[in-house]
Amino acid sequence: MDSERTWSIAELADEFGVTLRTIRFYEEQGLLTPARNGTRRIFADGDRVRLGLVLRGKRLGFPLDEIKTIIGMYDAEPGEVGQLRYLLDQVEHRRAELEQRRRDIDATLSELAELERRCRADLDRLTG
Template identity: 70%
Template sequence: MTTWSIAELAAEFEVTLRTIRFYEDRGLLTPERRGTTRVYHPRDRVRLSLILRGKRLGFSLDEIARIVDMYDAEPGEEGQLVYLLDQITHRRQELEQRRRDIEDTLQDLAEVETRCHTDLKALRNGTA
Protein backbone atom coordinates (compact mmCIF):
# COMPACT_ATOMS: atom_id res chain seq x y z
CA MET A 1 0.00 0.00 0.00
CA THR A 2 1.30 3.45 -0.91
CA THR A 3 1.86 5.84 1.99
CA TRP A 4 3.09 9.41 2.24
CA SER A 5 4.97 11.51 4.76
CA ILE A 6 3.64 14.86 5.88
CA ALA A 7 6.31 16.58 3.78
CA GLU A 8 5.31 14.62 0.67
CA LEU A 9 1.65 15.52 1.05
CA ALA A 10 2.49 19.15 1.76
CA ALA A 11 4.62 19.32 -1.39
CA GLU A 12 2.06 17.54 -3.55
CA PHE A 13 -0.83 19.76 -2.46
CA GLU A 14 1.30 22.91 -2.10
CA VAL A 15 0.31 23.52 1.52
CA THR A 16 2.39 23.96 4.65
CA LEU A 17 3.10 21.28 7.23
CA ARG A 18 1.23 23.50 9.66
CA THR A 19 -1.88 23.37 7.48
CA ILE A 20 -1.86 19.58 7.48
CA ARG A 21 -1.30 19.46 11.23
CA PHE A 22 -4.20 21.92 11.67
CA TYR A 23 -6.50 19.57 9.75
CA GLU A 24 -5.28 16.73 11.95
CA ASP A 25 -6.05 18.75 15.09
CA ARG A 26 -9.57 19.32 13.75
CA GLY A 27 -9.95 15.56 13.24
CA LEU A 28 -10.19 15.84 9.46
CA LEU A 29 -7.05 13.76 8.91
CA THR A 30 -5.98 10.80 11.02
CA PRO A 31 -2.55 9.56 9.96
CA GLU A 32 -1.00 6.46 11.42
CA ARG A 33 1.74 7.13 13.95
CA ARG A 34 4.99 5.22 13.84
CA GLY A 35 6.83 6.66 16.79
CA THR A 36 6.94 10.38 16.10
CA THR A 37 6.48 9.92 12.36
CA ARG A 38 3.12 10.49 10.70
CA VAL A 39 2.24 8.01 7.97
CA TYR A 40 -0.55 9.03 5.62
CA HIS A 41 -2.59 6.44 3.75
CA PRO A 42 -4.65 6.83 0.57
CA ARG A 43 -7.73 7.69 2.67
CA ASP A 44 -5.86 10.66 4.19
CA ARG A 45 -4.69 11.80 0.78
CA VAL A 46 -8.24 11.72 -0.63
CA ARG A 47 -9.58 13.52 2.44
CA LEU A 48 -6.92 16.24 2.12
CA SER A 49 -7.87 16.69 -1.52
CA LEU A 50 -11.56 17.02 -0.56
CA ILE A 51 -10.74 19.46 2.26
CA LEU A 52 -8.71 21.72 -0.02
CA ARG A 53 -11.33 21.60 -2.75
CA GLY A 54 -13.99 22.49 -0.19
CA LYS A 55 -11.90 25.45 0.99
CA ARG A 56 -11.46 26.68 -2.59
CA LEU A 57 -15.23 26.50 -3.04
CA GLY A 58 -15.81 28.54 0.10
CA PHE A 59 -17.13 25.85 2.45
CA SER A 60 -16.48 26.30 6.17
CA LEU A 61 -14.41 23.67 7.96
CA ASP A 62 -17.54 22.39 9.71
CA GLU A 63 -19.28 21.95 6.36
CA ILE A 64 -16.18 20.30 4.93
CA ALA A 65 -15.99 17.95 7.91
CA ARG A 66 -19.59 16.82 7.34
CA ILE A 67 -19.02 16.31 3.63
CA VAL A 68 -15.68 14.54 4.07
CA ASP A 69 -17.15 12.29 6.74
CA MET A 70 -19.81 11.30 4.23
CA TYR A 71 -17.01 10.04 2.01
CA ASP A 72 -16.25 7.40 4.67
CA ALA A 73 -19.88 6.53 5.40
CA GLU A 74 -21.95 3.89 3.67
CA PRO A 75 -23.19 5.29 0.37
CA GLY A 76 -26.85 5.83 -0.17
CA GLU A 77 -27.95 6.91 3.28
CA GLU A 78 -30.82 9.25 2.48
CA GLY A 79 -30.13 11.90 5.12
CA GLN A 80 -26.51 12.28 4.06
CA LEU A 81 -27.35 12.53 0.39
CA VAL A 82 -30.11 15.07 1.02
CA TYR A 83 -27.73 17.16 3.13
CA LEU A 84 -25.00 17.02 0.48
CA LEU A 85 -27.43 17.94 -2.29
CA ASP A 86 -28.67 20.88 -0.21
CA GLN A 87 -25.10 22.06 0.32
CA ILE A 88 -24.34 21.72 -3.39
CA THR A 89 -27.45 23.73 -4.32
CA HIS A 90 -26.64 26.44 -1.80
CA ARG A 91 -22.99 26.70 -2.89
CA ARG A 92 -23.94 26.70 -6.58
CA GLN A 93 -26.34 29.61 -5.99
CA GLU A 94 -23.64 31.57 -4.16
CA LEU A 95 -21.09 30.94 -6.90
CA GLU A 96 -23.56 31.86 -9.66
CA GLN A 97 -24.26 35.15 -7.85
CA ARG A 98 -20.54 35.81 -7.53
CA ARG A 99 -20.11 35.12 -11.24
CA ARG A 100 -22.89 37.61 -12.07
CA ASP A 101 -21.29 40.18 -9.74
CA ILE A 102 -17.89 39.68 -11.37
CA GLU A 103 -19.37 39.95 -14.88
CA ASP A 104 -21.17 43.18 -13.90
CA THR A 105 -17.99 44.60 -12.38
CA LEU A 106 -15.95 43.70 -15.46
CA GLN A 107 -18.53 45.41 -17.67
CA ASP A 108 -18.47 48.52 -15.46
CA LEU A 109 -14.66 48.58 -15.59
CA ALA A 110 -14.70 48.25 -19.38
CA GLU A 111 -17.06 51.22 -19.65
CA VAL A 112 -14.91 53.35 -17.35
CA GLU A 113 -11.80 52.29 -19.26
CA THR A 114 -13.39 53.29 -22.57
CA ARG A 115 -14.41 56.68 -21.13
CA CYS A 116 -10.88 57.22 -19.79
CA HIS A 117 -9.33 56.44 -23.19
CA THR A 118 -11.79 58.80 -24.87
CA ASP A 119 -11.10 61.58 -22.34
CA LEU A 120 -7.33 61.05 -22.58
CA LYS A 121 -7.44 61.19 -26.37
CA ALA A 122 -9.48 64.39 -26.22
CA LEU A 123 -7.00 65.94 -23.76
CA ARG A 124 -4.04 65.03 -25.97
CA ASN A 125 -5.78 66.45 -29.03
CA GLY A 126 -6.69 69.61 -27.14
CA THR A 127 -10.40 69.12 -27.74
CA ALA A 128 -11.40 68.65 -24.12
Protein backbone atom coordinates in the same frame (compact mmCIF):
# COMPACT_ATOMS: atom_id res chain seq x y z
CA MET B 1 1.71 -7.92 4.12
CA ASP B 2 -0.15 -4.72 3.26
CA SER B 3 1.54 -2.92 0.37
CA GLU B 4 -0.67 0.18 0.46
CA ARG B 5 1.24 3.31 -0.53
CA THR B 6 1.83 5.81 2.27
CA TRP B 7 3.03 9.41 2.32
CA SER B 8 4.93 11.57 4.74
CA ILE B 9 3.60 14.96 5.75
CA ALA B 10 6.28 16.61 3.58
CA GLU B 11 5.28 14.55 0.54
CA LEU B 12 1.62 15.52 0.90
CA ALA B 13 2.48 19.17 1.49
CA ASP B 14 4.61 19.17 -1.65
CA GLU B 15 2.03 17.34 -3.75
CA PHE B 16 -0.84 19.64 -2.77
CA GLY B 17 1.16 22.86 -2.52
CA VAL B 18 0.34 23.53 1.13
CA THR B 19 2.44 24.01 4.24
CA LEU B 20 3.17 21.40 6.89
CA ARG B 21 1.32 23.66 9.30
CA THR B 22 -1.81 23.49 7.12
CA ILE B 23 -1.77 19.70 7.18
CA ARG B 24 -1.20 19.66 10.95
CA PHE B 25 -4.14 22.08 11.37
CA TYR B 26 -6.44 19.81 9.36
CA GLU B 27 -5.27 16.90 11.50
CA GLU B 28 -6.05 18.87 14.69
CA GLN B 29 -9.53 19.57 13.29
CA GLY B 30 -10.10 15.84 12.80
CA LEU B 31 -10.12 16.08 9.01
CA LEU B 32 -7.04 13.87 8.64
CA THR B 33 -6.11 10.88 10.80
CA PRO B 34 -2.61 9.70 9.96
CA ALA B 35 -1.04 6.71 11.67
CA ARG B 36 2.02 7.37 13.82
CA ASN B 37 5.43 5.79 13.98
CA GLY B 38 6.84 7.55 17.01
CA THR B 39 6.50 11.24 16.16
CA ARG B 40 6.40 10.58 12.40
CA ARG B 41 3.02 10.89 10.68
CA ILE B 42 2.18 8.22 8.12
CA PHE B 43 -0.60 9.19 5.73
CA ALA B 44 -2.53 6.46 3.89
CA ASP B 45 -4.47 6.81 0.65
CA GLY B 46 -7.66 7.77 2.52
CA ASP B 47 -5.87 10.72 4.16
CA ARG B 48 -4.56 11.83 0.79
CA VAL B 49 -8.06 11.70 -0.72
CA ARG B 50 -9.52 13.58 2.28
CA LEU B 51 -6.84 16.28 1.99
CA GLY B 52 -7.79 16.73 -1.67
CA LEU B 53 -11.47 17.01 -0.67
CA VAL B 54 -10.67 19.54 2.06
CA LEU B 55 -8.66 21.71 -0.31
CA ARG B 56 -11.31 21.49 -3.03
CA GLY B 57 -13.98 22.42 -0.47
CA LYS B 58 -11.92 25.43 0.65
CA ARG B 59 -11.43 26.52 -2.98
CA LEU B 60 -15.20 26.36 -3.45
CA GLY B 61 -15.70 28.46 -0.33
CA PHE B 62 -17.15 25.85 2.03
CA PRO B 63 -16.44 26.48 5.72
CA LEU B 64 -14.43 23.80 7.54
CA ASP B 65 -17.40 22.52 9.53
CA GLU B 66 -19.30 21.83 6.28
CA ILE B 67 -16.23 20.20 4.77
CA LYS B 68 -15.94 18.00 7.85
CA THR B 69 -19.59 16.96 7.51
CA ILE B 70 -19.16 16.18 3.82
CA ILE B 71 -15.97 14.20 4.46
CA GLY B 72 -17.79 12.30 7.18
CA MET B 73 -20.30 11.32 4.51
CA TYR B 74 -17.45 10.20 2.26
CA ASP B 75 -16.22 7.90 5.02
CA ALA B 76 -19.71 6.57 5.84
CA GLU B 77 -21.62 3.79 4.11
CA PRO B 78 -22.86 5.13 0.74
CA GLY B 79 -26.55 5.50 0.05
CA GLU B 80 -27.72 6.96 3.36
CA VAL B 81 -30.78 8.95 2.27
CA GLY B 82 -30.45 11.71 4.87
CA GLN B 83 -26.77 12.21 4.12
CA LEU B 84 -27.33 12.38 0.39
CA ARG B 85 -30.18 14.86 0.77
CA TYR B 86 -28.03 17.01 3.05
CA LEU B 87 -25.13 16.93 0.61
CA LEU B 88 -27.40 17.79 -2.33
CA ASP B 89 -28.83 20.71 -0.34
CA GLN B 90 -25.32 21.98 0.38
CA VAL B 91 -24.33 21.63 -3.28
CA GLU B 92 -27.45 23.54 -4.39
CA HIS B 93 -26.82 26.30 -1.85
CA ARG B 94 -23.16 26.64 -2.81
CA ARG B 95 -23.97 26.64 -6.53
CA ALA B 96 -26.47 29.48 -6.01
CA GLU B 97 -23.85 31.49 -4.11
CA LEU B 98 -21.25 30.94 -6.82
CA GLU B 99 -23.70 31.84 -9.61
CA GLN B 100 -24.54 35.09 -7.79
CA ARG B 101 -20.83 35.79 -7.39
CA ARG B 102 -20.34 35.19 -11.13
CA ARG B 103 -23.15 37.66 -11.94
CA ASP B 104 -21.53 40.21 -9.59
CA ILE B 105 -18.12 39.69 -11.23
CA ASP B 106 -19.63 40.03 -14.72
CA ALA B 107 -21.34 43.28 -13.70
CA THR B 108 -18.13 44.62 -12.18
CA LEU B 109 -16.12 43.71 -15.30
CA SER B 110 -18.70 45.48 -17.45
CA GLU B 111 -18.51 48.60 -15.26
CA LEU B 112 -14.70 48.53 -15.41
CA ALA B 113 -14.77 48.23 -19.21
CA GLU B 114 -17.06 51.28 -19.41
CA LEU B 115 -14.83 53.24 -17.00
CA GLU B 116 -11.76 52.28 -19.05
CA ARG B 117 -13.48 53.37 -22.27
CA ARG B 118 -14.38 56.78 -20.77
CA CYS B 119 -10.88 57.28 -19.33
CA ARG B 120 -9.25 56.48 -22.69
CA ALA B 121 -11.60 58.86 -24.48
CA ASP B 122 -10.82 61.63 -21.96
CA LEU B 123 -7.09 60.94 -22.22
CA ASP B 124 -7.24 61.05 -26.05
CA ARG B 125 -9.15 64.34 -25.89
CA LEU B 126 -6.63 65.87 -23.43
CA THR B 127 -3.51 64.68 -25.20
CA GLY B 128 -4.74 64.66 -28.68
